[in-house]
Amino acid sequence: MSDPWDGPVGQASRKRTAQVPGQRATRSGGRGSSGGDGTRPSGGRAAATRAAASPSRGGPQSRRRAPRTGRGRRFLRVAGFCLSALIVITAGAGWWFYQHLNGNIHSVALDGKGGTEKADAFGRTPINLLVMGSDGRTSEADCALGGGCSKTGVQSGSNADVEMVVHIAADRSNATVMSIPRDTMTRIPACEDNEDGRSTNGYYGQINSALQYGPACQVATVHRLTGIPVDHFVKLDFSGVVKMSDAVGGVSVCVSDDVYDTYSHLKLSRGAHTLKGVAALEFVRSRHGFGDGSDLGRTVSQHIFLSSMIRKFKSAGTLTDPSAIYALADAATKALTVDDGLGSVRKLVSLADDVNKVPANRMTFTTMQTAQDPHDEDRVVVGQGARTLFSSIADDRSLTTGSGKRSAAASATATATDPVVPTSRIAVTVENGTTVTGRAADIASALTGQGFSSATTTANAPSAATTTTLTYGAGQKAKAEAVAKALGLSDSRLRQGSGQGLTLVIGGDWPTGTSFPGATSSPTSADMKAAVSHTNAQTADQAHTCAKVSPYKTVTLNGVPMTPTQAYAAARGKPDSDA
Structure with missing residues (x-):
């Protein structure tokens, strides 16, 4: 073992106790001085002077003062102790921080229900991650944010109102984010939630309902529908969106016109805005404010929000500011439920690093193609082209070129050349x-x-x-x-x-x-071409894309149906969401 300041233990102690011959005899020579053999010379100052000048004591060289090493060594020992204490305190704080963040994370086992990703020819493995946004009012905080608890109170179940399959290529050169509308009808497999014991033998129903039987069931349902192997998931609730948007200092978005969604309470004037906290939640939840007023329009505005957040993550100001990194890490670990394959800070940091490797112009956002459910006009089913989009993701094929330009797939027109057969x-x-x-x-x-x-x-x-x-x-x-x-x-x-x-x-x-x-x-x-027909494909580098406000009468104000823009004009007394 060695001492970090004085060299190997044992050697340092011998060096400190060894005496330079005659060292103490050459000190000031006043009262209390002693000879080189430890005896006091007689004769006072004169005798001391003669003794110092004597050739037997070394002549004139003996009058040179020996270096005062005692105080220097004491200073080094004190400095060493302080440095040691600083290292211990810093290491302890780092360990506490690491343990604190790990303790925030809630993880759930997938048990292989999402399939297994295939390695490429070089042994590299893509990442397929299901991002879920829960509509659960499972806490008082989520009740306050989401509403709807006035009669039911805090609830126990939840649906996955946001579902995005995030694919990161095996070589980390590109990524695809595919939204699955919550109104999609499909076959839910037999599932059992390991945490609360709720189970089902399987049924045909709305895809987002699978979350009632646990995140692993939602993953299994998406895997069964798409054929895409999904071996990771991340789930956020209402308060999680608020915490994350606050941690990054707000997310920049743009709306094409004045908008007031009387359901999500989003109210913004035309143009650019920076949204934090509740305002950010209102934006990503708004389904009546954008597009045709359905969940399909909401997926596009969510892509705009996430693209902006990704650009914010990649900015130097976010990733180099220690306080910002701490706030982001603390908020993220408190806000997320993940699979046990991501259940540590180290694994989440590794995932973030993989995402960061992908250039923004090679991150493609799409929405799964749908067709109207023949049995319910308010529901959708898998549409023409969706199978090709699924296989593109499952087979690790990029929707952008190496230069970052849209590939033939991403440049496809919205009009399919083949007849649509739902x-x-x-x-x-x-x-x-x-x-x-x-x-x-x-x-x-x-x-x-x-x-x-x-x-x-x-x-x-x-x-x-x-x-x-x-x-x-x-x-x-x-x-x-x-x-x-x-x-x-x-x-x-x-x-x-x-x-x-x-x-x-x-x-x-x-x-x-x-x-x-x-x-x-x-x-x-x-x-x-079929893979991205009708998907509203866009890349994350498109900073000036505005969410298109719905031109239809999708909201009501005081019982009167109107467009979101008309509602904005009629609600002058209500402050804007970012006010």
Whole structure:
């Protein structure tokens, strides 16, 4: 062991006690001086002077004063002690800070319910993260922010009103953020919440309701719908949004016109604003203020908000200010619920570093394509092009070019060249032509889980089949192609028959899995165009994009329907959200 200031222990102590020969004899020579042998010379000052001048004592050199090392060593010891104390205190504060932040984090196990991401040819693994915004009023703070607790009080359940799949490429060169509208109808799998014990055997319902059975159930539902492996999640509640926006010092946004959403209470004049706290929450919650007044319009304004926040994170002022970093870290760890794979400060910092590596002009924000649910005009289902968008993310394909310009996919026009066939209206009869029990049910579940009609049925094939085929009736080819694409079947497997509808016979060449063996994922230009058709794709570097205020009468004021801009003019007495 060594002493940090005086060298190896033992050597330092010997150096301090060793005496320079004659050292004490050469001191001032006044009263109290002693000879080199420890005896006092006689004769007072004269004798001392003669003794000092004597050749036997070294002559004139003996009159030089020896260096006073005692005080210097004492000073070094004191300074060393202070430095040691400073190091211990600093290290202790750092350790306390680290433990404090770790203690803030609430983590939940996923247990592999979201699938596993595939490494690329160099062994690098992409990151697929589900970001959830909870509408839960599970605390008094969230009741105050979200409202709706006057009759029910603090509630126990919550829905995922915001769902975004965040994909960070394996080489960290690009990222895609895909929103899934909360009104999407899909198949919820069997789930059990490990924390409160709530469970379900599975049902067909609104996608955001899966969160009632825990974050892991929401992840499993998104994985089942999209086929995208999701092995991480981050969940925020109302107060979490407030804390995060405050911690970064506000988020800059722009609105295309005066807006007053009487439901979320967002009230802003036309132009640019910096939103903090409750105002930020009102903006990201507003679904009646933007677009067509639905959840689809809200996803676009949320992308504008997040793009601005990302630009703020990347700014030097945020990342180099120690107080800002502390406030951000403290707020983030208090505001988030994460999977146990992100359940430490070190892991969250690593995730933030991965996000920071991606240039803003190569972060693409999109919204999943939808079609109206044929059974409910207020709900949506997976639409044309969504499967291609899902596979682009799952296969780690970028929606931007290396230069940061939009790829052919991101530059696609909003008009699809192929006729739109809502998958929710495509029912398939799946027949098992193998000797494996349950094959038809497996494939049928995979189809309904991807948004195909719940009228899909199963049966045993009339006879054993060696090859898999999909037979379609007159005028049904487009529907058959949609099914084939979802399952990875090539066009060579399609057959036109004389009957009606679609019949898929599972042959002996497809004994396991829900994607046909050897299915290729190489995209064509048409595929990539379809991936972003109707997605409102934009990149995070677009700083001057304004949220488009709804031109429709989506809000009411004093019982009168009006547009958000009309409501702003009629509510002059109400202060703006950022006032």
